[in-house]
Amino acid sequence: MTMKNILTAAALSMALGGMATAAELVPLADESVETAKVLRDKALENDEAYELLASLTTEVGARLAASPKEAEAQAWAVAKFLELGFDRVWKEPVMVPKWTRLSESAHVAEPFAQPLTITALGKSVSTPEGGVQAEVAHFATFEDLKAADASEVEGKIVFISNRMERFKTGAGYGPAVRARGAGASEAARKGAKAILIRSIGTDTHRLPHTGGVNYEEDAPKIAAAALSNPDADQLVRILGYGETVQLDLTIQTTMEEPVEMFNVIGEVTGSEAPDEFVVLGSHLDSWDLGTGAIDDGAGVAITMAAANLIQDMAPKRPRRSIRVILFSAEELGLIGARQYAEAHEGKDIDKHIIGGESDFGAGPVWALASTVNPASLHVVDKMAALMGPLGVVRADRKAYGGPDVGQLGKVGMPVVDLMQDGTDYFDLHHTADDTLDKVDPVALRQNVAAWVVFTYLAADWPGSFR
Numbered sequence: 001m002t003m004k005n006i007l008t009a010a011a012l013s014m015a016l017g018g019m020a021t022a023a024e025l026v027p028l029a030d031e032s033v034e035t036a037k038v039l040r041d042k043a044l045e046n047d048e049a050y051e052l053l054a055s056l057t058t059e060v061g062a063r064l065a066a067s068p069k070e071a072e073a074q075a076w077a078v079a080k081f082l083e084l085g086f087d088r089v090w091k092e093p094v095m096v097p098k099w100t101r102l103s104e105s106a107h108v109a110e111p112f113a114q115p116l117t118i119t120a121l122g123k124s125v126s127t128p129e130g131g132v133q134a135e136v137a138h139f140a141t142f143e144d145l146k147a148a149d150a151s152e153v154e155g156k157i158v159f160i161s162n163r164m165e166r167f168k169t170g171a172g173y174g175p176a177v178r179a180r181g182a183g184a185s186e187a188a189r190k191g192a193k194a195i196l197i198r199s200i201g202t203d204t205h206r207l208p209h210t211g212g213v214n215y216e217e218d219a220p221k222i223a224a225a226a227l228s229n230p231d232a233d234q235l236v237r238i239l240g241y242g243e244t245v246q247l248d249l250t251i252q253t254t255m256e257e258p259v260e261m262f263n264v265i266g267e268v269t270g271s272e273a274p275d276e277f278v279v280l281g282s283h284l285d286s287w288d289l290g291t292g293a294i295d296d297g298a299g300v301a302i303t304m305a306a307a308n309l310i311q312d313m314a315p316k317r318p319r320r321s322i323r324v325i326l327f328s329a330e331e332l333g334l335i336g337a338r339q340y341a342e343a344h345e346g347k348d349i350d351k352h353i354i355g356g357e358s359d360f361g362a363g364p365v366w367a368l369a370s371t372v373n374p375a376s377l378h379v380v381d382k383m384a385a386l387m388g389p390l391g392v393v394r395a396d397r398k399a400y401g402g403p404d405v406g407q408l409g410k411v412g413m414p415v416v417d418l419m420q421d422g423t424d425y426f427d428l429h430h431t432a433d434d435t436l437d438k439v440d441p442v443a444l445r446q447n448v449a450a451w452v453v454f455t456y457l458a459a460d461w462p463g464s465f466r
């Protein structure tokens with residue numbers, strides 16, 4: 001077929017309902033498949049991801065966005081990419097507001113005086129001088145707060161007690177997290193002095209979960225904090241006595257002008273189409289409470305190790321380049337990814353062939369989802385088949401690309417999701433317990449093996465996923 005004939009056939013098949021016909025499919029070479037298999041098996045014996053994760057979490061530790069620790073992590077990443085022999089290593093600037101946690105305390109004053117374990121939510125403002133002493137206005141859910149009359153809230157400390165449900169997919173997070181993101185502005189509009197939420201987490205430890213609060217422009221800003229799950233239970237029991245419950249809450253934080261941080265990028269150059277590349281994403285910043293091992297040190301380590309395994313062990317370089325992007329300031333609102341997407345949208349987004357993100361902890365990959373054109377589905381199906389021995393199935397939903405890489409999906413890049421088992425993820429997520437000892441090295445190897453299959457086949461197949 002001439003190029004014109006191929007285009008005509010494609011146009012015709014689109015007109016007939018968008019289904020690709022066998023004649024126009026760009027085949028996947030047997031050699032590519034064989035290499036992907038070999039690399040997959042090598043990954044299962046390779047502990048590089050664990051070593052990278054141990055290095056990052058030990059030598060840098062927590063790395064709050066825009067803090068000196070995030071800058072240290074970025075220097076760590078540049079040095080590691082160079083040490084591993086990536087062909088191109090560079091940084092792209094990102095402006096990030098600088099939020100700092102200073103102190104936080106809460107206690108019940110009446111009727112049963114006692115301290116409560118809390119953590120300020122990320123980006124929370126301080127309480128006024130002397131803290132807030134006020135009655136609790138309890139709501140079971142964010143929706144109940146929304147429906148409430150201002151007279152129930154005014155002058156009080158709002159408490160939202162919704163409990164996150166545990167699912168393998170993390171599906172309990174979305175409904176629960178509204179209380180954290182939107183609760184403060186909703187409460188403030190109704191005259192609340194501060195807000196406390198039950199931690200958005202599935203554990204029963206006395207460790208509160210932080211995470212970003214999103215202040216809306218048109219609402220006053222009030223201090224926001226999360227109670228650990230057992231403390232939220234305790235407060236619900238105290239409220240159950242039916243008496244007025246008085247709390248004393250003090251939160252001290254600072255918010256400074258944006259500072260220049262960076263998305264750190266390492267690239268393995270392709271052999272035939274080096275200006276086209278497959279994107280592997282994760283975020284280098286973490287919250288300040290743990291050492292960011294599962295969120296998202298694991299993703300950093302998995303994607304760096306997968307690209308490195310290909311450059312070190314493939315008998316020949318794949319056709320296209322592999323671009324590993326370590327985004328800045330995901331936790332403060334996808335700041336690095338949004339700025340990257342903005343910078344590349346009108347420029348070279350068409351060279352971003354396909355991408356995915358590892359940002360759901362360190363549990364094993366169990367399903368592969370994709371958002372690609374129909375004529376490339378046979379390649380994604382082959383990826384899933386090669387991941388089959390790793391315990392991976394083809395997902396029955398579209399991919400969204402993860403929080404950061406999803407921003408590139410929104411501006412037209414095809415995406416995959418290598419879906420991880422998140423059953424335990426929200427026991428640790430955004431807590432002081434997010435530390436290296438929670439990571440299973442065997443599961444980490446399995447992740448790298450799955451990413452190597454996706455990355456190698458996507459980079460070596462000459463067709464388009466768009």
Ligand SMILES: [Zn+2]
Pocket residue numbers: 283295296330359
């Ligand atoms: Zn994350």
